[in-house]
Amino acid sequence: xxDATGLELIAxxxxxxxxxxxxxxxxxxxxxxxxxSPASVPATLEALRAKGYGFLAxxxxxxxxxxxxxxxxxxxxxxxxxxxxxxxxTRVPVNEPTVPSVTAEWPTANHQEREVFDMFxxxxxxxxxxxxxxxxxxxxxxxxxxxxxxGGEPILFTHNEGDVPGWWE
Amino acid sequence: xxxxxxxxxxxxxxxxxxESHELSHVAHPEHDELLTxxxxxxxxxxxxxxxxxxxxxxxxxxxxxxxxxxxxxxxEKTAEDKSYWKVxxxxxxxxxxxYYFNAMAFCGAVETLLDLEVxxxxxxxRVIHLELNRIMSHMVWLGTSALDLGAMSMFxxxxxxxxxxxxxxxxxxGQRMHTRYFQVGGVFEDIPSGFMAKLKEFTDVMPTRVxxxxxxxxxxxxxxxxxxxxxxxxxxxxxxxGVTGPLLRATGNPWxxxxxxxxxSYDHFEFKIPVGTVGDNYDRYRCRLAEIVESVRIIEQAxxxxxxGAYITENRKYALPPRHELATSMEALIHHFKLVxxxxxxxPGEVYYPIESPRGELACFIRADGSSKPARVxxxxxxxxxxxxxxxxVQDLYIADLIATLAMLDPVLGGIDR
Numbered sequence: 001x002x003d004a005t006g007l008e009l010i011a012x013x014x015x016x017x018x019x020x021x022x023x024x025x026x027x028x029x030x031x032x033x034x035x036x037s038p039a040s041v042p043a044t045l046e047a048l049r050a051k052g053y054g055f056l057a058x059x060x061x062x063x064x065x066x067x068x069x070x071x072x073x074x075x076x077x078x079x080x081x082x083x084x085x086x087x088x089x090t091r092v093p094v095n096e097p098t099v100p101s102v103t104a105e106w107p108t109a110n111h112q113e114r115e116v117f118d119m120f121x122x123x124x125x126x127x128x129x130x131x132x133x134x135x136x137x138x139x140x141x142x143x144x145x146x147x148x149x150x151g152g153e154p155i156l157f158t159h160n161e162g163d164v165p166g167w168w169e
Numbered sequence: 170x171x172x173x174x175x176x177x178x179x180x181x182x183x184x185x186x187x188e189s190h191e192l193s194h195v196a197h198p199e200h201d202e203l204l205t206x207x208x209x210x211x212x213x214x215x216x217x218x219x220x221x222x223x224x225x226x227x228x229x230x231x232x233x234x235x236x237x238x239x240x241x242x243x244x245e246k247t248a249e250d251k252s253y254w255k256v257x258x259x260x261x262x263x264x265x266x267x268y269y270f271n272a273m274a275f276c277g278a279v280e281t282l283l284d285l286e287v288x289x290x291x292x293x294x295r296v297i298h299l300e301l302n303r304i305m306s307h308m309v310w311l312g313t314s315a316l317d318l319g320a321m322s323m324f325x326x327x328x329x330x331x332x333x334x335x336x337x338x339x340x341x342x343g344q345r346m347h348t349r350y351f352q353v354g355g356v357f358e359d360i361p362s363g364f365m366a367k368l369k370e371f372t373d374v375m376p377t378r379v380x381x382x383x384x385x386x387x388x389x390x391x392x393x394x395x396x397x398x399x400x401x402x403x404x405x406x407x408x409x410x411g412v413t414g415p416l417l418r419a420t421g422n423p424w425x426x427x428x429x430x431x432x433x434s435y436d437h438f439e440f441k442i443p444v445g446t447v448g449d450n451y452d453r454y455r456c457r458l459a460e461i462v463e464s465v466r467i468i469e470q471a472x473x474x475x476x477x478g479a480y481i482t483e484n485r486k487y488a489l490p491p492r493h494e495l496a497t498s499m500e501a502l503i504h505h506f507k508l509v510x511x512x513x514x515x516x517p518g519e520v521y522y523p524i525e526s527p528r529g530e531l532a533c534f535i536r537a538d539g540s541s542k543p544a545r546v547x548x549x550x551x552x553x554x555x556x557x558x559x560x561x562x563v564q565d566l567y568i569a570d571l572i573a574t575l576a577m578l579d580p581v582l583g584g585i586d587r
Contacts, residue, residue: 028518029281055408057523058549062536074534076521076549080408080422083429087521108411111557119245134238134586143246146544150250 002086007032010086014047026089033074033087038099041090045075045102053077053086056102059112061120065146069093071120075102092122101127119144203231206568210239214317214572217582221559221571228567233560237553240586248546252512253279254353256546260533261347263548264584266309269295269302270526271548272351274533277432278522279353282515282537285487288479291355292434296471297368298341298350299433300464304375305334306527307457311382314454314576318395323385330378333371340364353513354488355481368472375465379458386454396450400562400574403448410561411554414529415456416578420448426525438470453577487513512541521549528552528579550584 002010004027011025011034021040026033036044045056055078062072075088092099101124103110113124114133121142124130132139141148156164203224210220218239224232244263248256260275261268273295280287287295312327335345341360342348350357386392404420417424423442427435443459445452481488485504494501507513515537523532529551536545559578563571 026519029284029520031520033519056411057413057530058411058521058532058534058554060534060547060549062519062534062545062547074519074521076532080424080429085521106411107409108554108557111553112411115553132238134241136238143243144545146249148246150246 002032002084003027003030004032007034007086010034010048010051013051014044017047018043031085031087033089035089035091038073038090038092041073041075041088042100042102042105044088045077046105048077048086048088052079052082053084055080056106056108057085059102059109059116061116061122061144063120063144063146064091071097071122071145073099073116073122094121097122098125099123100125101130103127118142121145202226208571210236214575216313216575216580217585219575219580219582219585223568223571225568228569230563230566230568230571233563233571235556235559237556237582237585240582242587244587245546245548248543250542252541253515253543254508254512256543257351257353258347258349260546260548261349262583263587264526264528264531264550264552264581265346266306266581267302267526267528267531267584268347269298269351270524270531271533272349273299273433274522274524274526274531274548275535275546276351276353277524278520278533278535279515281520281522282518282535283353283487283513285354285482285484287355287433288482289434289476290359290478291480291482293471293475294341294356294360294480295351295433296435296438297468297475298338298356300467300471301334301337303464303527304461305331307461308334310457310527310576310579314573314579315386315392317572317576318392320386320389320392323382326378326382326385330375333374337364337367337371340367352481352488354484355479357481359480365472368468372465372469372472376462379461383458393451395570395573396454396577398447399450399570400566400577401447401449402558402561406561407448407558410558412529412558414525414527414551414555415453415460416529416555416558418442419445419452419456421446426523426530430523432524435467437474438467440464440467450573450577457579514539514541515543523549526551528581528584529555548584548587550587552580552582552584553587556580556585 007025007027011022014022018040021036022034024035057078058076060074064070064072069091072089072091077086099122101113113127116122117130118132118135119142203226206223206225208221209215210218220236222234222236223230244259247259257272261271263271308327308331312324315323338348339345342350404422407417421444423444425442440463443456445456489508490501490504495505517537517539519536521532521534523530531551532549534547535543538544562574
């Protein structure tokens with residue numbers, strides 16, 4: 001992991017490239033993360049790739065409800081030669097949840113961006129095949145959001161089949 | 170979002186839903202007829218509930234799309250509604266062949282959030298169980314894969330040896346699968362008397378068993394024909410696709426988190442990382458087989474050097490007090506009550522905790538909001554990411570090679586769909 005100083009140096013380098021890109025840095029439990037604006041995610045990942053962080057380990061979503069902007073997308077990068085990790089995080093509001101897709105540059109993001117779209121409703125602009133991946137295609141809503149109820153799905157038994165509208169169609 | 174009526178079905182006809190699987194881009198210039206063949210989700214060779222929409226030209230695969238989600242149980246969502254210690258049993262059921270690894274990733278992430286020290290004995294006990302689990306997972310992989318390739322007796326041999334490991338799990342935790350043995354701060358119980366003797370019996374016999382498996386398979390002409398130089402994918406492509414674990418190591422890249430970023434005292438043990446050369450199916454097979462022997466070495470060293478001391482943290486805020494204290498100590502009773510009712514609270518923060526599972530980098534991401542329940546639990550499951558490598562592996566191969574390649578990819582659908 002880069003230490004707290006190393007993280008600030010990386011953040012400063014990123015700021016030199018794009019002044020408004022880096023919003024914040026987080027150093028928590030020896031783990032470094034930079035918070036960037038959604039539009040500058042691809043540029044940030046490319047800049048970090050040039051610094052050696054060439055492996056995108058994970059893309060996952062978070063819902064920060066009730067904080068705003070609510071939805072977060074995290075990118076975990078690894079530098080395999082120096083054995084180092086850094087996270088890139090971005091936050092988008094629910095009413096405009098768009099993040100540029102990085103699938104073209106990082107093929108591994110394909111399925112993972114689809115999962116974030118499926119679970120949180122974050123729209124990845126430029127994704128070649130943005131469909132639901134885990135939930136059924138005709139499913140409505142994004143179940144990993146914090147305001148999506150647990151148990152919201154009616155379970156069909158013989159005693160309640162009259163109360164579940166339209167299940168037979 | 171809040172006004173979405175979850176009870177209403179949008180009434181999309183089935184055919185229309187399928188139209189999203191656009192296949193026009195694979196149209197071949199010389200042949201105007203391509204066959205779309207649906208494999209699975211219920212097919213023994215898909216190793217679970219995996220559906221493959223394949224486009225064939227004759228018997229050659231031109232395009233393949235994995236369709237997943239049939240086993241999605243919303244465990245990540247369920248975890249948000251449970252206190253931290255109650256999440257462990259559900260999270261173990263994700264990748265059902267690597268339950269100790271799921272628990273380790275989750276407990277490790279929570280311990281990092283809490284900044285909690287795990288006693289050395291617990292770390293060694295964890296290593297013993299993790300490596301036993303790795304062997305067990307590879308045994309299931311080897312047995313079912315060999316079965317796919319026609320070597321039926323392998324299936325019985327592998328499951329016979331897997332039983333020995335499950336017996337050991339039963340001794341230490343009472344359960345054969347989904348043991349809930351790892352706790353936040355350590356392990357649930359110390360190992361019982363007789364465990365070490367039985368473990369020694371196992372570690373003595375296992376390397377000879379691996380030799381037997383090698384003798385059976387390594388010179389088997391059918392086996393070699395179906396694996397050698399089949400589905401070769403280079404390192405660059407795999408790295409781009411985020412592939413880790415034995416699949417990546419088969420190409421010669423020795424990336425293993427046990428060495429690269431040791432956790433749970435893996436740096437105390439001496440072991441090698443088996444790597445392949447070209448990255449074909451045969452290398453994948455040999456890498457995993459060699460890993461079993463290395464895992465046995467780790468177990469032997471951990472059993473040899475098992476330190477004395479506590480098996481779970483002494484910090485009563487996070488670990489249950491011993492049963493006998495409840496009768497005499499009021500404080501222990503209060504701690505016990507707090508832990509089993511509300512659970513412990515975790516300070517706000519976000520942690521991504523990666524470990525090396527039998528299939529690659531298994532990581533648990535937890536966002537804590539200060540309450541006794543996690544605000545977000547995400548498992549970066551290696552099977553889910555590795556499955557993307559199926560298309561570059563099998564494109565322009567025969568459909569029979571698809572079965573062999575899928576077996577060597579070793580996906581676990583419980584981990585993919587979560």
